[in-house]
Structures are given as C-alpha cells and as structure tokens.
Amino acid sequence: MTNSWVDIKNADLVLIMGGNAAEAHPCGFKWVTEAMQQRNAKLVVVDPRFTRSAAVADYYAPIRVGTDIAFLAGVINYMLSNDKVHMEYVKTYTNATFLVNDKFSFENGFFTGYDEGKRSYDKSTWGYQRDKSKDEFVMVDETMQSPNCVYQLMKKHYSRYTPELVSKICGTPKDAFLKVAGFIAGTHTPDRVMTILYALGWTQHSVGSQNIRAMAMIQLLLGNMGRAGGGVNALRGHANVQGITDMCLYSEVLPGYLGAPTDADTTREDYLKVRTPKPLRPNQMNFPQNFPKWHTSLMKAWFGDAANKDNNFAYDMMPKRDTAYDALAIFERMYQGKVNGFLCQGFNPLAAIPNKKKLGIAFAKLKFLVVMDPLQTETAEFWKNFTDFNNVETDKIETEVFRLPATCFAEETGSFTNSSRVLQWHQRATEPPGEAKTDAEIMASLFMRMRDLYKKDGGTFPDAIVNMAWAYSNPNNPAPEEVAREFNGKALGDVMAPPDPKNPKEPPKVLVKAGEQLPGFAMLRDDGSTSCGNWLYCGSWSQAGNNMARRDTSDPSGLGVYPNWGFSWPANRRVLYNRAGADPAGKPWDPKRKGIAWNGTAWAGSDVPDIAPALGPDSGAGPFIMTPEGVGRLFAVGLMAEGPFPEHYEPFETPVGVNLMCPSNAKAVSNPAARVYKGDMEQFGKMAEFPYAATTYRLTEHHHFWTKNARANAATQPAQFVEIGDELAKEKGIANGQMVKVRSNRGEIKAVAVVTKRIKALEVNGKKVHTVGIPIHWGFIGLAKSGYLSNTLTPFVGDANSQTPEFKAFLVNVEKA
C-alpha cells in the first residue's frame, strides 16, 4: 500500500476491483465504512462475483475474469476524451511531456521489437529521446502536442478502447461501465480523492503487473498519488508477506530490493554501475543513486570484516544468477529432474502452486525434502495415498522427507510488516508445543551444521559459509532483538558529515559515533564504515531503541497518521510520494487533507516528507524521487515485459478465443511475452471442450490452507463447494447442494454445487459466458471434511513480470457427478 489502512477514511471514492476487502480483509474494510459514514464517500465495486464488498457498495458492475485491463483502458480513454484529468499534476508530476523514441509504435497487438521465437521483446525503441548537448537529459514538449510525447501516444493508444468495445470484451453492460468510469473520473479535481483497494484478483493473472500499472496510470492522471485518501493500495494476504518481500527472500533481489548480481555483472564495478542511475532531468533527487551505499552496507552486515575494499566488499561471495528461479521456474526444474533437494519453510506448495499433478511428479523426483511448518501439510505428505484426493504409489516414491515442527506466531517474538508498511513488534505468549522450534532457530542451526562441516571437512567453495558474520550470542538460535538491530544497521566507524561548502576548513562533524545504531538510511556510506542488513528498515531500531514496539495512539493531524505507532518504512513515512500531495508551489492540493507543505524554508506537516526537507519548490525537483526522471511514469519505458502501456490480452485459457483488440493476430490472443514451458502450452484447455470461465477465491471464514486445521473455522465452512450461477445450473440441470464434477484440461475435482445469483452469465462478444467460482480452502489434511486441492485445475503459467500464477482466470467444464 502506498497509503495506510486508516488513511482509507480520508477518501471520497473507494474503488474495490481485483479484491474483496469486506470478506478477505474485514477489519481493514471498516475504514471504508468509516469513509462512507463520515465523509459520505462512495464505494464502487467491479468484480465477476457479487461479493459482500459489492453488497454494501453504492454501485456494482460485473466483469468477466481476466479483462480488467480492457476495463481500465476504457476508463483512461473516457478520462482523456472528456478532459477529466488533473492537468497541472499530469504536466508537472508525470512523464506526459517526455518525448519517446520516434521508432516506437504499436500495431495489431504487438509493440515494436517482438521476437516470436523467444516470446519476448527487443525493447530498444521503448525509450525517451535524449538531448546529447545537455547531459543526455530527456527532451520534453511542454505543450504536449508532439505526436511522440507520452501524452499523445497514450491518448492514441487508449482511444481504441471505446465503451462499446470494452463492453464486448468485459461483458460489463455499457451503461454500467460508463457509470463506473464517471465515478472514477469525478475525482480528477483537487478537492476529490479516490483510493483503489486490490488484492490477488489483480495479481494472479498472466497480465497481473499490467493490471496494477493501468490503475497506477489512472491515479496519476487523476492526481491521486501522494495524497491522503488516495494511492494504489495492495491488500496483502499473509501477516508478513510485505516484510518477507522487503527482505527479498527471492532470487532476483537482495534485501531492500537491491538487484542481485547476474552472470552479466562480472565485476563489482559493473554491477554497481548498471544499478546506479544518472538523473534523466535537471535537478532531480534521483534517490537510487545511493545504491552503492545500500549494497556496501549490506555486505558489511553479512560478512563483517571479511567484506573490505581489498576483496571488493566480498562481491564474489554472493551467488550470481543465470536464469529465472521463481517458484514456477523452480518446480519446472524439479519436474525436469534438475533439483535434488528442497527446503520448504511455512509454505504448502502442493496446494499453492498451479497444476497439482505436475507438482506431485516433481516432488517424487527429489532426493530429499525438508518441510518446516507448525502444521501438518499436504506438501509434507505428497507421498501418501489419500485415494482420489492424492492417488499416488507410495512404495515407488524414493524421496526422503523430513518434517520439522515450527512455532506459530503466539510462541515467538519479532516483527511483522503489515500491508501499509508498518513494522509492529510482538512478544511470545507461551511455550511451543512439544519440541517445536522457531523458523529462525531451525535455519540458524542448519546453517551452523553446514558451517561446522565445511570448517572441519572442507568442500566446494567454503569461503562464504565460513566467513559469514554470525556473532550472535547463541549462533544456533540468534535472538530476534539481535537480528533486528543488525538489519537496522550501525556505525562501524564514526559517520562524518560531508564538508560544509561554506566553511571548508571547519573540521567535519561526527553524525553518528562508532558502534551506535543508525537513525536512518541517510547515514549509510559506501566506504565500509556502516553496516545495514536492509536499508529500507534503517531507523526501525535506532539508538533510541526498538521503534517497531512503539504504541503511541496519538494522531495529531486527525488524518489517521499515527506517527509514533510502530515504524513505517521508509523513514517512518506513512504516505508514499507525499510531496505530490502538494502543488508545484508547495501548497497542499486540498488544505483539509494536508500531508506536507512548504513553509518557506522546509517541508513539514503531519507526515515525514518524501523529499529532501530543504529541497524547495524552486529547485525543480520532482516528487517521485525513486525515478531518475523525478516524475511518475505513464509510459513505463523498458521496465515491463509486455509493453510500456498496459494492453488487453486474454487469459491463456479464454472463453472467447479471440483478442478483440487485435482480432486478426492469433499470436497476440494472450500475453505474447509471458513465459510458457514446453508441455504446459499443450495443457491449456480450449473453449470447445471447457466452455466455462473459472476463478478461484477465498472465503471470509478461512485463511488459505491453514484454518482448515482450526476447529472453529473448520466448523463454519466444513466442506468443499463450487459456486455456479442459477442460469448455468438450470442449463445443466444441477440443483443446489448436488455433487458436481469440475474438470479442466489438467484434472478434475468433485464438490457440492452452491447455486447462487451472485455469479451472473455475461454477454461477451455476442455470446453468453458463464463463470464458475472455486473457493480454495480444502485439502486432504485438516479438521474440515477432506476435499480436492483446487490447484488440480489451474494452469502452470504466470505473469510475464512477476511470475505470479494465473489462478484467477481459466477454463473448466461442469457436470453432475
């Protein structure tokens, strides 16, 4: 979330699309209710199902699964053609005026540079025009009339998305679409703000990242970024999914989203150079220019004295990545027999990754599997026969499986980062059951075993293992307090202020004394004098103590900022990009919802300014300090896999069979840049055999695959069901409560049919499309009635950028069982 849970109360319009906050995030949804009651805010819901969020909305519009980009593109077209954009914001705070390479174009479903064989783009034309005479700065056209400026390119691109065509693709009646577009566009004036709440309903698509980009563009065009009650807000699904993302427990990045080295980064110098951008416009903060400070401080935290100038700060101790290693890629490798061992921590991939059949085959190829979990999981027992639910030949599976008992939240101390980036500390309240241990102790103990073996017996490249800084009081079980202090970072030597240009002879001042905890990332240095395990979390445990444990409930501005409750990264900032919440002169767009303002000498207000405090309106510095442009990107240059502008592509399993945005291009029906493995493409179902659109979803009584193990939850939703509309039920002669068989091209499940009026058939391209809803919460382990893992049905393909699987749009057939 760019904003916070409580900040939702400041909105004039709440759009829920790609999520269902009332059921999936009920206690956060109360702030929607608050906005509706106290500010007379309106709630608009767009969803394939009439959810409980829709039930309390002011307006609900149905949409076919997997067509959100077409809908949002239509909204962009509506805004641009009716002059419903916040023009001053767009001109000064976005790249609308920037000139794009004149070879860039878009034709019949493809942007320039498509390589069909590689299923990817040569992005060399997806850039700006640069001025060679002026520091390679981007050229701009302040009048926005040039056909090559971002504004005109965007206008042209989205003019194709007429309300009629949107309705034909999405199945949303035209008047309903126009009504929603009107609600959204109505917030383009500075006195009105919209927030958007989304979740997995937008991410779990082969075009997931572009769903969110489309909305980010809308929020930029409306001037809603950086404002109280605005922003783009991802409602995340696990207690610490945000924190683990920030800590970057994935292959592409190191803690704090620092791009991890690849084979192309042969030396540290090259590695730093390509990740340290130069400003693209004059006078910009270009904050990522600090990359070398963040990375050097990370290496100091991980390797201590073994990272120094003489060995390039241990650059070669870090592995370099040669290819993709996201979860789908890992299971593909496992399926191909390229993975021998697998460590599975608090995760149930046999249920949570698509195509259960493929996963079962992959697991059986492992030599050893280690599962660390508080609960029994299907993954740990993939080798056991549970009849139809998991029909395997146990005696043919040679995998050695270790199941290690882990603690749950109640038995451990530490911090979780919530969806709005607030780190909150919790204390253990009881002893773990039996011999269960914390995940931290299990990992540390395993690492120490490895380290001891390498010290004693040697082996391949022991250097990094042996030299890793591990000076915890109990190396097998580091205390959470010690670890938190480490990732906050400390001064290894005195941290000095840069010389004062006015008094160059003045002796430099000491900012932080050696040995002290760092107050914030501005203190980080690239000379090895600071250590910091995650620059974004710098300040969470300063010399003042554990800021994550703060519980001050005061809210001086009344805007729900709570500046001294926990610690909000970065720098305890509660609303990201809040400089954009003020106009170019530094006055808040809306004085009643003042974030920060320029007071003549500095930025100040209810929040920590998202810009250097003394960098005034006259400096020309843009508000989006994390881009080298200083502005928000309506045109994403080369950062996205499938194009600089979001474009509609059908789900890989489409109930229409054609992309109505480019009907003559059979190669651009679905995302042309999405990675599809051999064998998976062949397993995509076709609409002739599998005529119904399907989507997975969650119930308010259950949390993923955990709560089927908790009695109260298991009792409230005890048995697997699928939801079908009454029209489809009538067509197929299925009665409410009857058993049905739901089949995709990868497998079938049997469940009770719940026939409702909540999922309506939609008129798409002149034909009727039915949707089947598949809640995910059951399996063959748990206290609820045994059921099928819903991923038996889902396709093995992910978003082209994030590789998040397409769980939200696929094809099935339904029959009476």
Place this chain on the structure above:
Amino acid sequence: MNRRQFFRTCAAGLGGSSIAMLGFSPQPVLAQVRGFKLARTTETRSTCPYCSVSCGVIMYTLGDNAKNNKPSIIHVEGDPDHPVNRGTLCPKGAGLLDMIHSPNRLKYPEVREAKSKEWRRISWDEAYTRIAKHMKEDRDKNFITKNDKGVTVNRWNTTAMLASSAASNESGYLTVKSARGMGMTAFDTQARI
C-alpha cells in the same frame, strides 16, 4: 467451546454488563459463582498472523511459569488500543485460539524414509545431521564456481528453497542471509504467489 459453554459465556457477559450499567461492579457477584479465569492470566500483545491488516490481538496466558507448570493460552481477543482494528477481529481471527491449539500442530521432528508408508519420530540432532549431510553432498557435487565463460558465479541451484511469508522479519532475514551465504539461487517465497 461447546454449545453449553457458549451460552454460559454469553449469559455471564450479559449479566455482567447490565449490572455494570447500573453502577455496580460485577466482580464480587461473579466471584461468588466462579473465579474469573482471565484475572489470573498474563496478557501479551501480539499481531494476528493471518492477512496483513495485521490486527492487534491480546493473548491471555494461564500459568505462572513455575516448574512443571506449562503455560497455556486460554483466550485471544482484539486489542482495543490498536489504531487499525480497534478491538475487532474477523471470522478468521476469531478462531486464533483453535489454531494455536490445533490437534494438527507438529510436535516432533519426523522422517519418512524412501518408499516408506509412515512417519518415524527422530531427534532434532538426527534431523539436523541427516539434512546437513544431504545438503553438503549435493552442494559439493553440483556447486558452480565459474560459468562457461570463466566468470566467477559461485552458485548452488540443485537444492531449492521456498520461504514462508508468515515468518517474522527477523526469521526472514536470517533465512535469506544463510541461503545466500550457502550460494543458493533457486530461492523464492510464498510472497510471490
């Protein structure tokens, strides 16, 4: 909680609050019936482990930590001081007590040997020893120090790991630190899904 307990709790709550409204303290009255269990508990503030609204919760632990007295959480409720949830919990969070005490919680390390049909309890020491042996064997055999162009790459991609997105930041930090330290590249998290 069975049906009878549920009604009893509701009745006690109702009786208590209406007496309090009349200006009487309900405690002596209730004390005559039965000791108020929560009065003897330790309160610990925590965060709900489910979705990332991250509601504040208060856990009530019975047991004074004396020897042979194992503490047990007997009640969990929303934290009224928490700025986000203000004391409320959703249907998921309302069942937290049952998650903590789930009969499906794992208690001991176990192994399923190749082709075996069952679990066997083992000690932590045996578990660590056997797992570390597997890992070292695989790492020593398949670790790649240089790629085919002669660039130092120092990676290990034949043992993979998927990390939890329900673990704490501290646990996550130790996990990524040790995985990277061992040279793992086939490393991902539930947070992606």
